[in-house]
Amino acid sequence: MKYAYFPGCSLDSTGIEFGTSIKLVSKKLGIELEEIPDWNCCGASSAHLTDHMLSLALPARNLALAEKAGLGDVAVPCAACFIRSKAASEAAKNSPEMKEKISKIIEMDFKAEKEVISFLDLLGKKVGLDKIKAQVTRPLNGLKVASYYGCLLVRPPKIAKSDDNEDPMVMDNVIEALGGEPVTWAYKTECCGAGHVVAKPDVGRKMIHDIVHNAKINGAEAIATACPLCMLNLDMRQKQINAKMGTDLQIPIYYFSELMALTFGDSAKEVGLHRHFVPAEGQMEEVFGRARGEEA
Amino acid sequence: MEEMELSGAATANKEAIKEVQEKAGVKITDCYQCGKCSAGCPVAFAMDKTPRQIIRLLQLGMLDEALKSKTIWLCATCQMCSTRCPRDVDLATLMETLRQLAKKKGLVAERNINLFHDIFNFNVKTFGRSPEVLLSALYNFGSGRILQDMGSVPHLFLSGKAHVIPGRVKDRAAVKRIYEKCLEGRD
Numbered sequence: 001m002k003y004a005y006f007p008g009c010s011l012d013s014t015g016i017e018f019g020t021s022i023k024l025v026s027k028k029l030g031i032e033l034e035e036i037p038d039w040n041c042c043g044a045s046s047a048h049l050t051d052h053m054l055s056l057a058l059p060a061r062n063l064a065l066a067e068k069a070g071l072g073d074v075a076v077p078c079a080a081c082f083i084r085s086k087a088a089s090e091a092a093k094n095s096p097e098m099k100e101k102i103s104k105i106i107e108m109d110f111k112a113e114k115e116v117i118s119f120l121d122l123l124g125k126k127v128g129l130d131k132i133k134a135q136v137t138r139p140l141n142g143l144k145v146a147s148y149y150g151c152l153l154v155r156p157p158k159i160a161k162s163d164d165n166e167d168p169m170v171m172d173n174v175i176e177a178l179g180g181e182p183v184t185w186a187y188k189t190e191c192c193g194a195g196h197v198v199a200k201p202d203v204g205r206k207m208i209h210d211i212v213h214n215a216k217i218n219g220a221e222a223i224a225t226a227c228p229l230c231m232l233n234l235d236m237r238q239k240q241i242n243a244k245m246g247t248d249l250q251i252p253i254y255y256f257s258e259l260m261a262l263t264f265g266d267s268a269k270e271v272g273l274h275r276h277f278v279p280a281e282g283q284m285e286e287v288f289g290r291a292r293g294e295e296a
Numbered sequence: 297m298e299e300m301e302l303s304g305a306a307t308a309n310k311e312a313i314k315e316v317q318e319k320a321g322v323k324i325t326d327c328y329q330c331g332k333c334s335a336g337c338p339v340a341f342a343m344d345k346t347p348r349q350i351i352r353l354l355q356l357g358m359l360d361e362a363l364k365s366k367t368i369w370l371c372a373t374c375q376m377c378s379t380r381c382p383r384d385v386d387l388a389t390l391m392e393t394l395r396q397l398a399k400k401k402g403l404v405a406e407r408n409i410n411l412f413h414d415i416f417n418f419n420v421k422t423f424g425r426s427p428e429v430l431l432s433a434l435y436n437f438g439s440g441r442i443l444q445d446m447g448s449v450p451h452l453f454l455s456g457k458a459h460v461i462p463g464r465v466k467d468r469a470a471v472k473r474i475y476e477k478c479l480e481g482r483d
Contacts, residue, residue: 009426014457040424040471045373046416049392054478058420061474105477107470151374156388165379191338191374198435198445199412203342203370210338236448275455277448 004071005033006062008081009041015228017272018077021257022119024266028135029127036066042084057105059085064108073115075122079152079227082118087159089116118153120226121162124170129177137265139179141290146183146220147171150230151191171224171256178263185218187211192233208233209241212249224256231255236277252280306357313354320393326383327351333377333387343367347377347387363398369406408439421475424465429458
């Protein structure tokens with residue numbers, strides 16, 4: 001399987017573990033990734049909050065660059081990059097007028113013939129659970145994982161065309177394939193607040209707290225995510241939340257691809273667990289040390 | 297709340313509200329005020345007007361009240377409202393449209409949120425990408441919260457998650473031109 005790869009701005013910085021784990025599992029699953037040459041920022045929230053055409057043109061440039069380089073469908077890790085790229089692609093596919101308008105702005109001939117897919121869907125659906133199960137050399141031994149999708153992987157449904165937007169199961173199914181126990185909980189697709197935790201900290205912190213708290217009260221030992229900003233928010237902010245809100249949250253957060261890589265046999269060091277804010281190596285050691293079928 | 301002459305407001309703002317609807321692709325008369333948007337909104341707890349109330353204000357012709365709200369700035373554009381609306385009203389896009397109009401009119405109820413996005417856009421226009429360290433640094437400086445999140449800085453750098461030198465697009469002039477074309481004639 002060959003895909004054009006659009007990493008997005010955070011994949012070599014705050015989202016570094018996502019990039020690392022994606023590359024590790026892609027190798028094992030036979031997915032060839034070729035990075036789009038000289039890609040630019042998709043615009044994230046800031047572009048679409050500012051101007052509609054800007055929000056389509058920025059990601060369209062990347063898609064046009066991929067076309068120019070003769071690359072195929074575009075695989076996107078970050079949820080925001082994914083939905084913005086898909087929005088540009090769908091807008092152009094649905095209207096030749098819009099395709100023309102975008103092409104003029106980006107000064108490139110945008111054909112919009114290829115598909116845009118999130119890594120969650122690429123790995124969880126396209127590659128499929130059987131192939132994933134076949135790669136597992138050390139299962140998660142019943143680790144209770146809350147799958148956190150966030151808002152942009154499944155909404156707006158007409159653009160994302162992903163899983164059910166109220167109760168998606170792609171990530172849950174992957175967790176199960178890895179030997180984990182998916183947790184039923186209420187905040188699967190609740191927004192983490194994205195940049196609010198920076199520009200309006202009290203509001204952002206509460207939004208993040210409520211998500212982690214709901215996972216906790218539903219028995220989660222860990223939370224899996226598929227978005228670098230969700231990961232950063234849930235992982236980096238627990239300490240601050242505890243300090244400001246008097247709580248005691250200590251739940252390790254992982255990219256679902258990290259869990260894949262670890263169960264496929266890659267070490268914690270290779271995957272980069274030491275980069276996490278909430279310590280996770282201890283949990284993984286304990287999980288892999290659990291005897292098969294026994295309760296923790 | 298001060299007294300208001302509703303029919304006057306409705307008449308005065310009729311054209312402006314019609315424009316907002318066209319731009320957002322929304323018909324505000326579709327909304328029958330069921331409140332599902334407010335119920336599902338993850339930021340409603342912090343808003344001065346709930347999502348439902350914003351569209352109600354427009355139905356009543358009270359455009360300025362909507363533009364002055366914190367709501368349109370606090371909206372996280374998570375699309376929960378638009379997705380759950382039984383009448384298919386794209387409230388998320390309506391919020392964005394109101395926000396853009398408010399900014400144009402100088403009505404910025406949440407200064408820091410506006411600042412954050414201005415800096416993000418400036419960075420992308422300049423470098424072609426969004427360098428997170430620069431975004432945080434400029435935001436902290438611009439908002440006067442110099443020490444915000446400083447506690448996380450050591451780990452961010454030690455773990456390789458932060459880089460001082462921003463990544464750049466070779467053809468960043470192309471990205472700059474995209475910004476200029478889309479935003480020409482604006483601030």
